Amino acid sequence: MNHVDLQVNGYAGVDFNGNELSTEQAKHACDVMRSHEVDRCLATVITDSMNAMCARISRIVDAIEADDEVATTIAGIHVEGPFLSPLDGYAGAHPKSEIRAATIDDAERLLDAGRGHVRLVTLAPEQDPNGITTRWLHDREIIVAAGHTNASLDELDVAIDSGLSMFTHLGNACPSSIPRHDNIVQRVLSRASRLSISFIADGFHIPMMALGNYLQCVPDKNIVIVSDAISAAGLGPGTYALAGQNVHVDDDGAAWAECRTHFAGCATSVQTMAEKLRQELKIDEARIRAWTQTNPARLLEGK
Template sequence: MEQHQFIDLQVNGYGGVDFNSDGLTADQLRRACVLLREQGTSQVLATLITDDLAAMRRRAKRLSGFIRSSPDVARTLVGIHLEGPFISPAAGYVGAHPAAAVRPASVEDAKLLIDSCEGLARLVTLAPEHDEQAATTHYLADQGVIVSAGHCNPSADDLDRASDAGLSMFTHLGNGCPLELPRHDNIIQRVLSRADRLRVCMIADGVHIPFFALKNYLQAAGLERTIVVSDAIAAAGCGAGEYELAGQRVVVDENLATWSQDRSHLVGSALSLPRAFQNLREQVGLSEADALRLTVENPRAALEGT
């Protein structure tokens, strides 16, 4: 396959390296970045998931330090994506995030987290319904941070209020929600109805969203504002087996689906963006130009604010 410069806005780890690990070393991170580039992904946002505030701040500072001190890392990790802790604690919506560490959004806590990223915070995923008067969304957008809804169940009014305050994206549509939803008025339908205001991210592995549903979602959201992400964890690039994500044991099956140890829910993915590109071409039937729009052009536009 021709080598393209894929851009992934949601990478929790790669090649056996967990970006959320308190034992993460500079050399491990450098090796993961080299492997990402060798396998076709040129730029990523390193994703830190929900934990207690002190742990998230510590990990953000560590990542920022590694990025600033290593050209090999800096050319690949172009920023940090904070996925939480301002998400929904409700079963299903919280997904694989530790519910005990979830907290309502507040400007004070957001400032602490952003400061810990030392200028490298690019994206924050939060639940609009837990951001009173969209104050935190407004603050983050004013700081130049992309604000994305995710692991959430906002009403249409909540989405509109947040969008007016600067919300501009939705994180991995069709995931971070219960297996069973109300027939019509559900988070997927609400987001698709607001796709003219939100860039909508999706995981194109055929597991998080079956390919037939992904095709429907892409048609509804429109290719102009849709972004494909991997949501890759440390297992990505390693094959089937057992791995760890932020202290949780994760099982990767023969189809590269990534499950919690009890197989009750998915935990990230073992997908790479080059594989997602292939899936968009071969399983969804997109042209090369359209598949590149979702994996290169649109994520670049989001990062550049265009």
């Protein structure tokens, strides 16, 4: 099955957020991804200083424009941050010191660094009052997703009305303890008919039982499976780099931040996630194909 993965921070020892990313490294990551049945992906750049993010975006673009195989596999760039919630739990692995409110000027800097290759931006709606930056991005045919957010229902609705069309890895990037009923997971599920929603289906970020419940709340056409893969993906247990941080992968494949209080990306391939959906949740092949291939491809094609 030819998967399309909208969130890949790195793969096979290569960190797309690395300050020394080379075309050869990017090609190696793409070669291994294809061997793991991912034909297209969005290389993901996470929060750092604007200068660092722009430089990292530019290096990925250099690799795309220098090598046809990289260009075939990396369909574009997913910018995750820096317009995220700085609150504990919601920030996740993103450095709070570099998180900021959304502005058109900063968004334009990120898009300029991407030279036409930025396809998806994840932001927190509460960091974009009145949806001004969301609307600006949407008008430039950028997919705008909410994520790392504790947006209220009203803030979500404003963002949706301004062009927000997706939510990034629901069930993660929020504290382990949240209000019982009125929380970001329930708010987003209540808008599942209006948003494509991505999930990390590795069994660690969301227990498979809970994931099964979430999936029943979302129309099939709006479900997208993402890996959120880091450089450790495809390598097994060990300590690996992610945007200047060290991430530890346990024997069971869970990828932890150094502080061990939260996950930091994922070391599981979409290929393995599809097998977990098949075996543990008894999801049929047609839905797995839709969630890992058809739906994300449709988003990339702007349909």
